[in-house]
Amino acid sequence: MISGASDHYATSDILWRELTFGNRELVGKVIEALRQQRSLVLVYCLLEGYQEIAATAGTRRASGLLAQVQEALVRLVPSLHARVKLLAVKNLWNGAFLVFVSLDGGVLAEERRQLSAALVVLLEESLKLDVLRLGGRFPVFQFGSSSLNDKAGRVEELIYQAVQEAQAELSELSPAVLQALLLEFEAAWQQRRLKITYEPVFSLVDTSVLGWEARLNGPGYFGQQEMLFALAGRVGKLNALEASYHKMALEHFALEDFKGRLFLSTAPFFAPKEPGVARGETLRWPGYKSSTPENLVLVIDEPWQAQQMPLFGRALEYYGAQGYTLAVRSHGISMLPLASDCRFQFLKLSPFLIRGVNVNPRKKALLEALLAYGRRLRCTLVAEGVEDKKEFLALANLQLDAAQGPLLSRLRKEEIAPVKRFTFPRTPTRGHSISIGRIADNAVIVEKDTLVREVKAILEEHETLDGVVVVESGYPVGLVMRYHLDRYLGLQYGVPLYFNRPISSLMDSSFLAVEEHTPIEVVSRLAMKRERLRLYDWIIVTCNRKFRGVVSVQTLVDTLTRLQLEMARGANPLTGLPGRVGIERELLRRAEEGKDCTVVFIDLDNFKSYNDRYGFEKGDRVILFTAHLLVQVTRKLGSEGDFVGHIGGDDFVIIASPERAELVCLRFIRYFDRLIRRFYRPEDRAAGGVKSVDRQGREAFFPFVSVSMVMVEEAGSVYHYDIRRISEAAAEVKHYAKLLPGSVYLRVKRRE
Structure with missing residues (x-):
C-alpha cells in the first residue's frame, strides 16, 4: 500500500x-x-x-x-x-x-x-x-x-x-x-484491428464542412484516440503509432474521396525519440492524392512547459517549410503568446477551454481573449470536443469560426446554423445597392498550360499586378495570387519542383466567382465567409459564367464604406432601418427601374398607454420587436428586394411588390397579435390590457398594443413614386383604421 x-x-x-x-x-x-x-x-x-x-x-x-x-x-x-x-x-x-x-x-x-x-x-x-x-x-x-x-x-x-x-x-x-492492457493494445495494433474515423469540422459561418479530423480508435477499451496515444507514450512507441495513424488516415481519406481538408494530429519534437522512426516521413506517403500539401492540416499541441518552446517553434518551421497548413491546439496554458513568431493558420481550442463556457464567465472571458489573439494572427478558430448543446450555442454567439465534436457529428446540418446576436439589419435588402459588375476591373488572363515560370515572369514585369486569372475557352477555371505563388516557390525545393510545371498544378480552383448583376452586399458576405488564407484573394466577376473582370477586397470595402456612409445619414438610430431619406431613395430607385410597387404604412395603436404604464425603455423594446418582425416577415414572404423603413416613433413603411404585399400584411398581423402579449406583465395579460390616462386626462382602459396597416397600391403608376402624394392618400384611411378595434389592414381605394 x-x-x-x-x-x-x-x-x-x-x-x-x-x-x-x-x-x-x-x-x-x-x-x-x-x-x-x-x-x-x-x-x-x-x-x-x-x-x-x-x-x-x-x-x-x-x-x-x-x-x-x-x-x-x-x-x-x-x-x-x-x-x-x-x-x-x-x-x-x-x-x-x-x-x-x-x-x-x-x-x-x-x-x-x-x-x-x-x-x-x-x-x-x-x-x-x-x-x-x-x-x-x-x-x-x-x-x-x-x-x-x-x-x-x-x-x-x-x-x-x-x-x-x-x-x-x-x-x-x-x-x-498496465501489463494486461498493454498486451491487448499491442495485439490490436499488430493484428490491424485499429481503424480510422473522420470527424467533420463545421464552419459556423455557413455550416459547410471545412474539413475532416482523422481519429484513431480500436476495439474494447481502445475506443478513444487519447487512450491509444497515452498507452503508446507509456511504452515508448508514440512516434511509431503516429506513423501508422498517418498512413491509415491518408490512405482511407483518398479512398473515401472526402472533400475539404484533412486534419492530422502529430507529436511535437519534444516527444521522446524512438529508434528507426523518422518523423514526418509518412506524410509524404504517395497514396495521398493531393498534388500539394496545403489541404493537409497538421495539428500540434501547445507546449506544456516554457523550456519546450524552442522545439515547438522548430516543429512549426519544419512542417511549414514543406508547405503544410498548420494548426495549434491550445489548452490555455499561457505558452501561446510565446509562439507569436511562429506561423499557423488554425487555432484549435481544446475541450478544456470550452467546457462550461455557457455558465462560467471567467472561461468566457478567456475564450474572448484567445479569439482576439487568433484573429489578430488571421487564424481560423475551431472549438474541439463540443458535446453540450448549450455550450455550442454559447460558442456560436461568441462568433467562433468553426467547431467539431460528438454533438455536431450527430446534428443535422440545419441545426448547426450559427446563432447570431440579436441585431437588426442596418441596410435594406436591396435598396441603394449597386451590382458588382459596376466596380469590376480588367485582369491578366493565362491558359491552363502556361508554365509557372512564365506566370512568375509576368508578375515580375508588372510590380503592381496582384495575380492572374486562368481561363479555358473564356471560362475562368483558376486563380493565382502573387503571394500564394511566392509561398509555393519559397518552399524548400519549391523552384525545381514547380517552376517548369503548368500553372494548373498550382492554381486555386476553389475561387469565389459571382455574376455581374450580384449586389455588392451579397458579394461582401460571400467574400468574408472564405477561409483566412483566401480572404484577400480577388473576386472573379462573370457574365453568363464567362470571365468579365475581377474585384479586389480593397475596392469592395471602399465601395461598401461609401454606400454605408450615405445610408447612415438617413438611418433610424434605434432600429438601424432606413429613415425618410432612405425611403425616398428606394422609391427613386424603383422609379428608375420602372417597377410599380405597393407602399404599406404601419402604425402602432395604444402605444402611448403602454409607454405610460411600462416606461420608455420597455417601449423601445416594443419598437425594436416591431422592426425585427417586419424585416423577418418581409424577407420570408415578400419578394426579393422588398424594403422596410422606419419613418420615426411607432411609424414604419414597407415598399413591396404588389402581388406579395397583402400576404405580408396578413402574416405580420397574425404574428404581432400573438407575440405582443409577451411584453405585458401576467396581471395585465389576464386583464387584456392596461389602465392609463387618455389624451383628455381621463383614466381609461386600453387593450393590448395593436397595429394598423394601410396599403397604397400602384404607387408608381398612380402616384408617380412621390412619397408626399402617397402619404396624403394614406392619411384618411389611416385615421379610419385607428378607430377600428384590434389589428387591421386596409387598402386605399384606387383613383379612377
Whole structure:
C-alpha cells in the first residue's frame, strides 16, 4: 500500500454511517443491478498529493478541482467499453472517489484491474491541465478495485467490504499494473484491428464542412484516440503509432474521396525519440492524392512547459517549410503568446477551454481573449470536443469560426446554423445597392498550360499586378495570387519542383466567382465567409459564367464604406432601418427601374398607454420587436428586394411588390397579435390590457398594443413614386383604421 493511503481508511467508517442512515439512492442502484444479475465493480480512485494542492491553492479552488474530477469520471466511464455501465460516482471530498460500475457477464480479477487501469489512464490524460494549473505537476491517481458479487450480507455491508478491499489494493499505474492492457493494445495494433474515423469540422459561418479530423480508435477499451496515444507514450512507441495513424488516415481519406481538408494530429519534437522512426516521413506517403500539401492540416499541441518552446517553434518551421497548413491546439496554458513568431493558420481550442463556457464567465472571458489573439494572427478558430448543446450555442454567439465534436457529428446540418446576436439589419435588402459588375476591373488572363515560370515572369514585369486569372475557352477555371505563388516557390525545393510545371498544378480552383448583376452586399458576405488564407484573394466577376473582370477586397470595402456612409445619414438610430431619406431613395430607385410597387404604412395603436404604464425603455423594446418582425416577415414572404423603413416613433413603411404585399400584411398581423402579449406583465395579460390616462386626462382602459396597416397600391403608376402624394392618400384611411378595434389592414381605394 502506498504511504499516506492509510489516512483514507477513516473514510470507510464515514461511508458506513452515510449508507446506513443517509444515502439510500446508491444502495437502491446496487440492489437493482444485483437483481438483474449484472457484475458489479467498485473502483477506488485517489488523487495523489491532494492535501498539498489544497494547502497551496486553497480549499475553495481545491474543492472545484474535485468537482472537475467527478465530472470527468461521469463523462469518461460510459465511453470505456460497450459492456460498462456507470451506476454512480461518489466524491469523498479528500481526493478520493468511489466509482460503481456494472458489466454484462462475469468479471475476473484480471479484467477488473484492466478496467480500473484503463479508467485511470483516461482520467490522467483528461485532467492533465486542471491538476497542472493548481498543483504545478501532472496528475497521478492511485487506484484499487473490488467486486461486489462475491460477498454476502446486507447491501450496505457489501459496499463497506468492497471499499476496504479496494483501499488495500491501492497502487499507482506502472508497467506491471498496465501489463494486461498493454498486451491487448499491442495485439490490436499488430493484428490491424485499429481503424480510422473522420470527424467533420463545421464552419459556423455557413455550416459547410471545412474539413475532416482523422481519429484513431480500436476495439474494447481502445475506443478513444487519447487512450491509444497515452498507452503508446507509456511504452515508448508514440512516434511509431503516429506513423501508422498517418498512413491509415491518408490512405482511407483518398479512398473515401472526402472533400475539404484533412486534419492530422502529430507529436511535437519534444516527444521522446524512438529508434528507426523518422518523423514526418509518412506524410509524404504517395497514396495521398493531393498534388500539394496545403489541404493537409497538421495539428500540434501547445507546449506544456516554457523550456519546450524552442522545439515547438522548430516543429512549426519544419512542417511549414514543406508547405503544410498548420494548426495549434491550445489548452490555455499561457505558452501561446510565446509562439507569436511562429506561423499557423488554425487555432484549435481544446475541450478544456470550452467546457462550461455557457455558465462560467471567467472561461468566457478567456475564450474572448484567445479569439482576439487568433484573429489578430488571421487564424481560423475551431472549438474541439463540443458535446453540450448549450455550450455550442454559447460558442456560436461568441462568433467562433468553426467547431467539431460528438454533438455536431450527430446534428443535422440545419441545426448547426450559427446563432447570431440579436441585431437588426442596418441596410435594406436591396435598396441603394449597386451590382458588382459596376466596380469590376480588367485582369491578366493565362491558359491552363502556361508554365509557372512564365506566370512568375509576368508578375515580375508588372510590380503592381496582384495575380492572374486562368481561363479555358473564356471560362475562368483558376486563380493565382502573387503571394500564394511566392509561398509555393519559397518552399524548400519549391523552384525545381514547380517552376517548369503548368500553372494548373498550382492554381486555386476553389475561387469565389459571382455574376455581374450580384449586389455588392451579397458579394461582401460571400467574400468574408472564405477561409483566412483566401480572404484577400480577388473576386472573379462573370457574365453568363464567362470571365468579365475581377474585384479586389480593397475596392469592395471602399465601395461598401461609401454606400454605408450615405445610408447612415438617413438611418433610424434605434432600429438601424432606413429613415425618410432612405425611403425616398428606394422609391427613386424603383422609379428608375420602372417597377410599380405597393407602399404599406404601419402604425402602432395604444402605444402611448403602454409607454405610460411600462416606461420608455420597455417601449423601445416594443419598437425594436416591431422592426425585427417586419424585416423577418418581409424577407420570408415578400419578394426579393422588398424594403422596410422606419419613418420615426411607432411609424414604419414597407415598399413591396404588389402581388406579395397583402400576404405580408396578413402574416405580420397574425404574428404581432400573438407575440405582443409577451411584453405585458401576467396581471395585465389576464386583464387584456392596461389602465392609463387618455389624451383628455381621463383614466381609461386600453387593450393590448395593436397595429394598423394601410396599403397604397400602384404607387408608381398612380402616384408617380412621390412619397408626399402617397402619404396624403394614406392619411384618411389611416385615421379610419385607428378607430377600428384590434389589428387591421386596409387598402386605399384606387383613383379612377
